[in-house]
Amino acid sequence: MKNDKKWTQLWLSYNTRRDAGNGRFFGEVFFDGFDTQDPIIQNAWAELSRGLKGMLGVEPSLNKSGLSGSGFAVRRLTECAAEEFRLSCKDGSLVLEAADGKGVLYGVFHILRQIALERPLDQAQAVCRPDDPLRMLNHWDNMDGSIERGYSGRSFFFEDGEVLVDERTVDYARLAASVGINGVVLNNVNVKDQATWLITDRYFDKAAQIAKIFEGYGIRLFLSLNYAAPMELGGPDSADPLNGEVAAWWKEKFAEVFARIPNLGGFLVKADSEGRPGPFTYGRTQADGANMLADLVKPYGGIIIWRCFVYNCTQDWRDRKTDRARAGYDNFIQTDGDYRDNVILQIKNGPMDFQIREAVSPLLGGMTKTNQMLEVQAAQEYTGQQIDLCYLIPLFKEVLDFKTYCVPGRDTVADVVSGRTFGNKLCGMAAVSNTGNDANWTGNDLAAANFYGFGRLAFTTSLSAEEIAAEWAGMTYSCDKELTAAIVGLLMGSRETYEKYTSPLGIGWMVTPNTHYGPSVDGYEYSRWGTYHRADHLGLGVDRTDSGTGYVRQYHEPNASRYNSVEECPEELLLFFHHLPYTYMLKSGKTLIQHIYDSHFEGVEEVEEMIRTWESLKGRIPEGSYALVRERFERQLHNAREWRDQVNSYFYRKSGINDQKGREIF
Numbered sequence: 001m002k003n004d005k006k007w008t009q010l011w012l013s014y015n016t017r018r019d020a021g022n023g024r025f026f027g028e029v030f031f032d033g034f035d036t037q038d039p040i041i042q043n044a045w046a047e048l049s050r051g052l053k054g055m056l057g058v059e060p061s062l063n064k065s066g067l068s069g070s071g072f073a074v075r076r077l078t079e080c081a082a083e084e085f086r087l088s089c090k091d092g093s094l095v096l097e098a099a100d101g102k103g104v105l106y107g108v109f110h111i112l113r114q115i116a117l118e119r120p121l122d123q124a125q126a127v128c129r130p131d132d133p134l135r136m137l138n139h140w141d142n143m144d145g146s147i148e149r150g151y152s153g154r155s156f157f158f159e160d161g162e163v164l165v166d167e168r169t170v171d172y173a174r175l176a177a178s179v180g181i182n183g184v185v186l187n188n189v190n191v192k193d194q195a196t197w198l199i200t201d202r203y204f205d206k207a208a209q210i211a212k213i214f215e216g217y218g219i220r221l222f223l224s225l226n227y228a229a230p231m232e233l234g235g236p237d238s239a240d241p242l243n244g245e246v247a248a249w250w251k252e253k254f255a256e257v258f259a260r261i262p263n264l265g266g267f268l269v270k271a272d273s274e275g276r277p278g279p280f281t282y283g284r285t286q287a288d289g290a291n292m293l294a295d296l297v298k299p300y301g302g303i304i305i306w307r308c309f310v311y312n313c314t315q316d317w318r319d320r321k322t323d324r325a326r327a328g329y330d331n332f333i334q335t336d337g338d339y340r341d342n343v344i345l346q347i348k349n350g351p352m353d354f355q356i357r358e359a360v361s362p363l364l365g366g367m368t369k370t371n372q373m374l375e376v377q378a379a380q381e382y383t384g385q386q387i388d389l390c391y392l393i394p395l396f397k398e399v400l401d402f403k404t405y406c407v408p409g410r411d412t413v414a415d416v417v418s419g420r421t422f423g424n425k426l427c428g429m430a431a432v433s434n435t436g437n438d439a440n441w442t443g444n445d446l447a448a449a450n451f452y453g454f455g456r457l458a459f460t461t462s463l464s465a466e467e468i469a470a471e472w473a474g475m476t477y478s479c480d481k482e483l484t485a486a487i488v489g490l491l492m493g494s495r496e497t498y499e500k501y502t503s504p505l506g507i508g509w510m511v512t513p514n515t516h517y518g519p520s521v522d523g524y525e526y527s528r529w530g531t532y533h534r535a536d537h538l539g540l541g542v543d544r545t546d547s548g549t550g551y552v553r554q555y556h557e558p559n560a561s562r563y564n565s566v567e568e569c570p571e572e573l574l575l576f577f578h579h580l581p582y583t584y585m586l587k588s589g590k591t592l593i594q595h596i597y598d599s600h601f602e603g604v605e606e607v608e609e610m611i612r613t614w615e616s617l618k619g620r621i622p623e624g625s626y627a628l629v630r631e632r633f634e635r636q637l638h639n640a641r642e643w644r645d646q647v648n649s650y651f652y653r654k655s656g657i658n659d660q661k662g663r664e665i666f
Helices: 039-056 101-116 167-178 193-199 204-215 244-260 286-300 324-335 393-401 413-418 445-459 465-476 481-501 559-564 571-577 592-615 623-655
Strands: 028-032 072-076 085-090 093-098 126-128 134-138 183-185 220-225 264-269 303-307 343-348 372-377 428-432
Touching (some): 039 101, 101 126, 101 465, 167 445, 264 286, 286 343, 324 343, 372 393, 393 413, 393 481, 413 428, 428 445, 445 481, 481 623, 559 571, 592 623
Parallel strands (some): 028 072, 303 343, 372 428
Antiparallel strands (some): 085 126
């Protein structure tokens, strides 16, 4: 199919595929029990037609009276759960069953995925129900068109204070829906300036247009909310949640907002964090703030998503007891059970801030009476910024599989955020989006695997990172087995490689302040942010044990005791929990300092091997994609060398201990 757009279609390119006997099902299509004028059904039909024509050269016809022979039947089955679909072959026809339009849409995308991967549909017996009720993308887009921590160009939602609605908005919704996303937060959690006015008449019409587009793809629109909006939009000179005038202002405002923006799901709130005002400003609890808003949006079916990223960002680096890692748990655990049933606490995967390796947040599974939602970051803020290849699905999968020991048999993070553990209906996963207006959406072509992978994993948490990588590679490039294997190999090894040449054994940070790209070992060591490695001439690491900050006791047993013991602590998190001498002997038989030296040299060598693998694919990857990714690999190699040389030199100068292999350290 000819594509005249200025942006790619990623995994929905629908290039020609080998017909594994699939085309025979689509001579006729019949929708039984569904209104073909429903926007979601219309979009499902349009997507099916587009995909079949592009991949198989088949142009299906819609038969409104029923199939005259074999074909494709879409039937309403009330026994299905919301968003569920069932696929089977019956009497020579392909049958898709669902109870609602979303189930039909997801079923159609599943069928197109099988065709793109050249899998025969007569073997595609499937019953698919999403594991996570909410599967959301959080955009950190600003009204001026910039994106906070954006590495793929500028916003395609905003520019110069205006809201953009165009064909790209539709394609974005298609991409998101194709991997099961059902909620999108449009604007940055740090709401300021013009973004505060998104809940006013200035922007209602355009926001409503986006909401309508999203609704046709089963996606609810959410907005990030400025907690101090009453003070900035002409209301009371206060944001105290227990002030009646404040509540009255919000009540009137929400009545206006929900009336003007249909399909609005609710609001994401960042309060009392990094300079943002919140209930703590007035001596109130986080529950006081969340509940005041939740009570007022409930009549409209609205949800308040309250971020748990609350910590002291004016810490004194001399203070050895105050621990940023403790902050989320300390600030929220006492209010467990105090939140309304339409409040969700959005909890980052780790207690710090999206590091390449950190412990899982103890709030996940620690709170037993409150709706919880896992927040991860597809945008590679600390993990290479879509210059360096870093496939993050293994990290997300690791978090989901973590055993919290909160309820026997239903204690993984995946259990908690799916609602299986505590019976919550409002729960799920959210990812900070990695998209922008670059032609390829994600800066690095290979970074699109994180966008695709997050949606697929949130929908089906049992999928492996390798399965998802293979799907993405096959849909994006081709089903050639050697090509797919090479790309999957690059993706699957990339996180460990990045970890090797950056920060060792869970210590994190060591990044250039503000930009967060490239090394600066002491860049944050004496700052106010609480991001310390505590290195001296004898050793490094943060003591979070019983004799240190006591952070380990925020976990259920046996995790607490396991982390507290230097012998039992997983080595990949050793320096996250313990301050250790450079001469400490690891299970590998290496000293700590030798591990630092070796891993950083290995990381650079592995990037060089990644480049050789990519070069071996020249001529089998579209030239534009090949050249762009090759250039990113060159920048990654430069970054890896800088990390290797600066980190190794730093710790050599700190410790005075030579590299046993005699390599050049400066």
